[in-house]
Amino acid sequence: MDISKRQLQILQAIISDFINTGEPVGSRTLSKKYDMGVSPATIRNEMSDLEDMGYLTHPHTSAGRVPSDKAYRLYVDALMQKYDLPEEEKRIISSKLSDNMNELEKTIKKAASLLSEITNLTSFALTPKQDEDTLKYINILPVDAGSVVLMIVGGSGRVSNTAVKLNIPYTEEGLELLSKNLTYTFRGKTISEALKVDIIENLQNDMTAMSQLERNIMPNFLKTLENMLDVNLYMEGLTNIFSIPEFNDIDRAKTFMQMLDHKEYLTRTLINRDNGMIITIGGENSSNILPDCSLITATYEIDGKLVGKIGVIGPTRMKYAEVTSVIEYLTENLNNTFKLSGGEEKDG
Amino acid sequence: MDISKRQLQILQAIISDFINTGEPVGSRTLSKKYDMGVSPATIRNEMSDLEDMGYLTHPHTSAGRVPSDKAYRLYVDALMQKYDLPEEEKRIISSKLSDNMNELEKTIKKAASLLSEITNLTSFALTPKQDEDTLKYINILPVDAGSVVLMIVGGSGRVSNTAVKLNIPYTEEGLELLSKNLTYTFRGKTISEALKVDIIENLQNDMTAMSQLERNIMPNFLKTLENMLDVNLYMEGLTNIFSIPEFNDIDRAKTFMQMLDHKEYLTRTLINRDNGMIITIGGENSSNILPDCSLITATYEIDGKLVGKIGVIGPTRMKYAEVTSVIEYLTENLNNTFKLSGGEEKDG
């Protein structure tokens, strides 16, 4: 029971009409609007077949047809035509992102905000997982009699720091020595490696072998390292959901918002997704994601190594072609931005 | 036309009943529930007077009475009884906050999240305005051939850093020298002072007087300083609004959310509010804040100097007594936490 060419054409029309209007599509509208050379009755027959095949559904007897998840999947995989980003949007993306090349987090945040502005959907961005980042410097600086600042600089230029309260006296030289020792020990190791080493060393060295200063600092060093592992989730355009008619219902809007409120859960979901452009539609998502929602994520790179995620979440009825194009262009730009900041450009 | 004692009593009853139920309060319910020794008819007469005085309103003829902004103001200023925080909540606040005394931003974020959990309202916290913070260290560390990290440590232990891409060769010694020079020049100055000095120096020194390295670093130094001035706004419990019946209406929820989406505007509003516990009710707020919403803010201190804001936003019908108590206890705890991290405890 293969899908015929005309059926494909009809399905295509239904999907794009529904994506645009959000109303179930009827046979008469279809034959009028899309001029497909056959009568509504014929279309009805074909639609009935498409429904049997699982591509369409019926909210109720006397309503038009609505595409199913399966239809969207087909659309995304085969039917969808590439959407050309308007030059205007391209310009905005490139210029706004290169504005402040230096601040990793700020750039990523801005990318998310651009994405939601352009697509009118809720967007998010995950800062890169840093466990493959290496350690470059460990630095301890005095602040006042009772406290110092401990900071760790990564090979990617990222910095993590903690203010530490010390109950013991210390000298500036002592701090400097400890800094140098730590740097010597950990330079070049990845964060995950450093975390392991640290624990082992702590077990081998008994307490007396460590200076009092070291004993006070080491737990904080661990903590700072762990902080460096943290990924951050930025979300933008939360209220965009309200402008989508299907969600103009207090309960659905509520559920949507509450889902987004569970940031930890969302973060985990995003981290676990494959790399590259991934589209999951409706029921394909884990059950905790709202039904009738699609999730599109893509990956960006920093120096071709550390990877973060960026994407959107919205109703299954979304402009897939447009959205994927925007995300693609955006991640390209992010990759370039972050490549430049690491050294010279490679290609002319 | 002064308010009588009995009228006050009735008003008090209406306000607290309405705060609890959210339903307009009728005369019969009132006389039954609050046992005030007079008949509904009498209460009706008094209510009518209270309405004339502007303390009550009528959604429509055959509905009970609802307190006006003026009534809430009176309630907050005079009628409200102090609410004693349950020991359980006190315990949670103290222990959760002291968990991680070191990370300023994290602590503040956690405070906001606690506040929204306890009050079931939307809460926010503003990190302190840092313009009175002084500079302690300026540090420039090499990352790789093309880039360095510039960081500034403040007297409060706060750190701001930027990754800088350099197109010129440099030596580790050169960076160290520049770091020491900058530290020498700026140590002890406040951020605002440093920003001024920097501009002046730049004008005096002509370009040739500065090393090439310096010329590349200085703009980023300025930028990093400016970053240090940034205040951050954290919000928690956004979806709490949905559990309030009055906002169980798509339009109101939408407006509320959209107001909170304008973070810059909200930040400005909060910064401009006076210090201490400030309650603004309904129309007392600037018109951009949703009508029928009250805003409660309080101030916390770091070492008695840098001040940040924390508070809640919710419907005019909120449990003022409870909420203010929670905020009070919370800010006390924040103050203590931040006092400790700066040195020894002062009182036994």
Next chain:
DNA sequence: AGTTAGCACTCAGGTGTAGCGAGTGCTAAT
């Protein structure tokens, strides 16, 4: 055999009406 016109049928959503109940305001009695 595929396509189309025609027609009966379905059903969501809007409109109109009636009844209920909570609450008020007024008046007259206490």
Next chain:
DNA sequence: ATTAGCACTCGCTACACCTGAGTGCTAACT
């Protein structure tokens, strides 16, 4: 000054009805 009684108001809910968009089926057409 307070209270009981009563007529009146008005939002809310339920119910019936109507309309219009859309389907599915059948019979006629090409």
